[in-house]
Amino acid sequence: MTALPGTPESTETPEPGTLCTERLLLRPPRESDVDAIHEACQEAEIQRWTVVPVPYRREDAEYFVKDLAVNGRRTGENLVWCVIERATGALVGTQGLVRCPGRPGAAEIGWWATKEYRGRGYTAEAARAVARHGLTELGLRRLEWVAYVGNEGSRAVAERVGFRFEGTLRSFAEQRGEYRDTWIGGLLATDLAG
Numbered sequence: 001m002t003a004l005p006g007t008p009e010s011t012e013t014p015e016p017g018t019l020c021t022e023r024l025l026l027r028p029p030r031e032s033d034v035d036a037i038h039e040a041c042q043e044a045e046i047q048r049w050t051v052v053p054v055p056y057r058r059e060d061a062e063y064f065v066k067d068l069a070v071n072g073r074r075t076g077e078n079l080v081w082c083v084i085e086r087a088t089g090a091l092v093g094t095q096g097l098v099r100c101p102g103r104p105g106a107a108e109i110g111w112w113a114t115k116e117y118r119g120r121g122y123t124a125e126a127a128r129a130v131a132r133h134g135l136t137e138l139g140l141r142r143l144e145w146v147a148y149v150g151n152e153g154s155r156a157v158a159e160r161v162g163f164r165f166e167g168t169l170r171s172f173a174e175q176r177g178e179y180r181d182t183w184i185g186g187l188l189a190t191d192l193a194g
């Protein structure tokens, strides 16, 4: 898998919904992201640990960008960001924040990183910005991190961001029609460091 070429992203007049960190720009997905998302989601670890459809077709990336992300932002129920490396404009992952149905003030955070850009601290950097945005600007009460048991990488990211591990829920989260045992962690505004 190759990273698709990009150009450095300007942060001077950010579009609404954009978050900026030292190395990254988090912005709503665009049609021009479809190919990079489609390519990234072919990767085995993303398919193993997330709910992306398998096989992952170009139409799935189009649905993600043009439908799920657009409607999610319109309703405020599901915020999705493409994570862009500012220096190159490359897509390095995605982040999401979806409201927990029936539990006001609670939302679940989610992420994946493109294989080539893992191990640089990008996911933790992006997730910190999303968590802070959720718990401060959006006024959320509680963020949840939920991962299938054994996803040590995701757990390490959650711990770096400050999530407190809260336990294992058996047969809890669905993945493509099957329920899997799930780790859960929580982050409250009072947990945010610095």
Ligand SMILES: CC(C)(COP(=O)(O)OP(=O)(O)OC[C@H]1O[C@@H](n2cnc3c(N)ncnc32)[C@H](O)[C@@H]1OP(=O)(O)O)[C@@H](O)C(=O)NCCC(=O)NCCS
Pocket: 045, 046, 049, 050, 110, 111, 112, 113, 114, 117, 118, 119, 120, 121, 122, 123, 124, 125, 146, 147, 148, 151, 152, 153, 154, 156, 157, 160
């Ligand atoms: C999990 C995943 C998002 C990590 O992305 P990443 O960009 O490599 O993470 P970061 O570079 O920000 O790493 C943050 C910390 O987690 C640690 N970490 C990352 N992957 C790890 C792994 N597989 N095992 C142990 N620790 C790991 C890093 O070493 C780093 O620790 P440090 O701060 O001490 O250096 C990425 O591997 C991925 O996309 N996996 C497939 C999709 C997925 O699992 N999504 C989450 C579903 S809940």
